Amino acid sequence: MMVYLSHYIRVKNRTGPDLESLVVPSIRSNGSPIQWSADVTERTHISEIKDPARASNNQRYEEQICRYLDCAEKCRQFNLAMSMLEGAIPQSTTCPTPNDDDNESDSETEFDDDCATTNTLQRAHVDYFDLSTRLKRGEFPRAPNPFRTFSDGHTAFHLAYTPHFKRTSIDEVAKKFQIPDLSVALLKYFQQTLPHNQRQIANDPLQVPFDRLEVLPPQTINASPPSSSWPVGRCDAVLINNDPTIQWPYSGIKGHSVAQIRIIMHPILKPGFRSHLSLDKFLAYVQHFDIVPQTTRAFPGTRTSRGRFPEPSTGLYVLKRAKHANKVAKGSVICLDTVRAHIELTPRFGDKANPHLTKQTSAGYSSEFWLDKYFDKELFYALSLSSSCN
Numbered sequence: 001m002m003v004y005l006s007h008y009i010r011v012k013n014r015t016g017p018d019l020e021s022l023v024v025p026s027i028r029s030n031g032s033p034i035q036w037s038a039d040v041t042e043r044t045h046i047s048e049i050k051d052p053a054r055a056s057n058n059q060r061y062e063e064q065i066c067r068y069l070d071c072a073e074k075c076r077q078f079n080l081a082m083s084m085l086e087g088a089i090p091q092s093t094t095c096p097t098p099n100d101d102d103n104e105s106d107s108e109t110e111f112d113d114d115c116a117t118t119n120t121l122q123r124a125h126v127d128y129f130d131l132s133t134r135l136k137r138g139e140f141p142r143a144p145n146p147f148r149t150f151s152d153g154h155t156a157f158h159l160a161y162t163p164h165f166k167r168t169s170i171d172e173v174a175k176k177f178q179i180p181d182l183s184v185a186l187l188k189y190f191q192q193t194l195p196h197n198q199r200q201i202a203n204d205p206l207q208v209p210f211d212r213l214e215v216l217p218p219q220t221i222n223a224s225p226p227s228s229s230w231p232v233g234r235c236d237a238v239l240i241n242n243d244p245t246i247q248w249p250y251s252g253i254k255g256h257s258v259a260q261i262r263i264i265m266h267p268i269l270k271p272g273f274r275s276h277l278s279l280d281k282f283l284a285y286v287q288h289f290d291i292v293p294q295t296t297r298a299f300p301g302t303r304t305s306r307g308r309f310p311e312p313s314t315g316l317y318v319l320k321r322a323k324h325a326n327k328v329a330k331g332s333v334i335c336l337d338t339v340r341a342h343i344e345l346t347p348r349f350g351d352k353a354n355p356h357l358t359k360q361t362s363a364g365y366s367s368e369f370w371l372d373k374y375f376d377k378e379l380f381y382a383l384s385l386s387s388s389c390n
Contacts, residue, residue: 008081014052027195128156146266146281152337153247157262158219158280165215167268173213177225177233177263181331182285186210186267189283189333210267210279221342223261223284232364235260239341240286240334248340251384254309256320256340258371259286260363264336282336287329289369292318317371317383318348341382344375 052068053061132151135143148159165173174182188210217223221236236262241248245253263285294309310317323332347357347366357365373383 003205018346021316023298025366048112051102080287093282115360126158128158132156145225154249155337156340157282158337160219163214163216163266167212167214169212173215173265177285179262179285179331181328182263185331185333187284190279200380204298209269211270212268213265215263215265216270216282218261221261223264225263230360232361234360235262235363236283237261237289237343237345238286238339238341240336241340246383249378252382253291253317258291258343258345260289261286262331283333284336284339285331287331289319290322292320293320293366314370316373319369319371321367321369338340341379342378344372345369346372 011180048069052065055068056064098109102179128149129151131149132147134140135147135149144161148161152159165176167217170183170186173179179185190208190210193194221238222231222234223236226233237246237258239253239256240259241256243255248256261284264282266282267279267284269279291308294311295304295306295308296309296312308317323331345363346369348368348370349357349366350368354365371383373380
């Protein structure tokens with residue numbers, strides 16, 4: 001589109017600037033164009049135009065390309081039907097409801113995967129807010145505690161029923177996920193939840209009511225340990241609520257912070273210890289980001305100010321990985337129900353990007369990021385609202 005418009009300007013109005021001349025200054029000012037990627041269209045052009053054209057006899061391209069695509073679609077549908085037949089996938093469109101009479105474990109997350117596949121291969125919609133309410137009302141008395149499905153405000157949570165690691169020692173989990181301060185962070189969290197006159201308990205290992213963890217996999221975000229293919233782990237960023245009186249998404253980013261989830265876990269009580277309210281829920285170890293302060297633009301009759309504002313030229317917040325004085329990333333343990341939204345961070349490379357970064361390591365090795373408000377519509381409106389309020 002840019003090429004055609006530029007050509008139109010050159011032909012119709014030779015005194016006007018070409019649009020190409022505006023691209024380089026824009027990249028120098030703002031970095032790589034946000035959300036401007038030709039990868040999808042280029043890939044589509046290859047699969048829908050170039051490959052069919054190569055299979056033709058170089059005559060009547062349009063007709064042969066259409067016939068090629070029609071045959072390819074029929075082959076895909078045939079392969080899909082055969083796969084469903086061989087896999088004995090039922091064609092039912094209904095899913096059973098958890099029932100303690102039929103289901104021994106009565107897990108609210110143990111839905112039959114086959115039932116979610118219909119004859120049109122569309123997964124059945126599950127209202128996790130409604131399911132969370134029903135669990136709170138006690139409709140499933142044999143559901144495991146804490147509930148794998150719960151909600152807080154406008155955010156619903158749904159965790160897998162089976163843990164990745166069952167009753168594993170804290171040191172083993174810390175080693176697996178490469179989180180050296182996990183034990184310290186857990187003790188600090190436990191200490192902060194105790195009354196002031198009991199906080200000394202956390203300093204005595206014999207009085208700490210847990211020494212093992214269950215690690216659960218999330219359903220829609222990544223919180224995986226380091227592996228050969230992902231050397232620093234595969235972890236997504238989230239927005240965390242720091243002030244219970246502020247409600248997302250109406251508040252925008254006010255009262256919230258950005259963090260990267262490294263692990264989702266549940267402490268296992270030692271034998272003989274009573275359940276503690278702060279431990280009877282799912283926790284998460286996160287590493288934090290700070291919003292880089294920006295100076296607002298001055299308009300006639302206004303004054304500039306500096307604070308937690310988006311970067312003026314892009315309208316995006318700039319984040320920097322929070323670190324201690326010894327350059328170690330700041331981490332802490334939080335309640336999982338304080339998470340409000342899944343967000344996308346784009347590495348901010350600056351004038352020159354590190355050539356050793358890959359898609360598997362850029363999130364772990366980069367120190368500055370853009371908070372991409374174009375990740376989804378709800379996030380865009382919420383962050384745009386906070387920008388206008390600031």
